[in-house]
Amino acid sequence: MAVTVKIEICAFTFEACTNAELGGANRIELCDNPGEGGTTPSYGLIKRVREKVSLKLYPIIRPRGGNYFYSDDEFEIMLSDVKICKTLGCDGVSIGTQKIDGTIDIDRMKRIVDTADGMGVTCNRAFDLTPNPVKALEDLINAGCERVLTSGQEMLAPEAPELLAKLVNQAGNRIIVMPGSGVRPENVGSLAAKCRAKEYHSAARRYIDNPMTFQNPKVHDLGRVVVADADIIRAIRKNAEAALL
Numbered sequence: 001m002a003v004t005v006k007i008e009i010c011a012f013t014f015e016a017c018t019n020a021e022l023g024g025a026n027r028i029e030l031c032d033n034p035g036e037g038g039t040t041p042s043y044g045l046i047k048r049v050r051e052k053v054s055l056k057l058y059p060i061i062r063p064r065g066g067n068y069f070y071s072d073d074e075f076e077i078m079l080s081d082v083k084i085c086k087t088l089g090c091d092g093v094s095i096g097t098q099k100i101d102g103t104i105d106i107d108r109m110k111r112i113v114d115t116a117d118g119m120g121v122t123c124n125r126a127f128d129l130t131p132n133p134v135k136a137l138e139d140l141i142n143a144g145c146e147r148v149l150t151s152g153q154e155m156l157a158p159e160a161p162e163l164l165a166k167l168v169n170q171a172g173n174r175i176i177v178m179p180g181s182g183v184r185p186e187n188v189g190s191l192a193a194k195c196r197a198k199e200y201h202s203a204a205r206r207y208i209d210n211p212m213t214f215q216n217p218k219v220h221d222l223g224r225v226v227v228a229d230a231d232i233i234r235a236i237r238k239n240a241e242a243a244l245l
Helices: 014-022 041-051 074-087 105-117 123-128 133-143 161-171 185-195 230-243
Strands: 004-013 025-031 056-059 092-095 120-123 147-150 176-179 199-202 206-207 225-228
Touching: 004 225, 014 025, 014 041, 014 230, 025 041, 041 185, 074 092, 074 105, 074 199, 092 105, 092 161, 092 225, 105 120, 105 133, 105 199, 105 230, 123 133, 123 147, 133 161, 147 161, 147 185, 161 176, 161 185, 185 199, 199 230, 225 230
Parallel strands: 004 025, 004 199, 025 056, 056 092, 092 120, 120 147, 147 176, 176 199
Antiparallel strands: 206 225
8 A cells, every 4th residue: 555755855055945846755854054954044045935835844944053052042032932933824833942961951842832822843953952852852742842853862853763763663643753854865764663753854856956157166155056957856756655665
């Protein structure tokens, strides 16, 4: 019997979002700053993607790089950004908050769910920085989150199939466990066969060469533009679904 998986694409540009749609993705986690692991995208980018792309849209709400222990002012910024996403017609947000000891800040996560007011709430990889993932998963369930994005507390999800399988089993139908980080066509089949998750997260990244006909050779701080590749997205889905037959 055929098994259908859902693919979420971490997109850092408008082009990445249109490629995600072209490649048959189900959902976009919209981010800025790939070098920081993703921060809150601009109002203009969220608005344009919502107007032009039909996929489920979950902007990341992360006011800065670094840890997920936020000051009161930072948390108020995050709540304001959640409200903006609601106003712009987003389907949900990707967000996470921790206490100083690394545990999930369940009170703040509950406030986020309340502020989301019907939008879905995915806990981002703040989960992977918690000291006890089993307890953290229960905390997120109690907070009302619908999903957790996790690499299984390793740098890359394919390195943690055992913990991911344990979390998928623990979650049951109460929350979605979505493996992400380093998920590519060449490893998703093995990962899916072991952890049995039904959703996967990937940037499906491809780097874009600089098209400028002139570039000052003295300036090297431009970074590189990364987009999602539609063919990579299709291959991730194909290989994950084949492994779950």
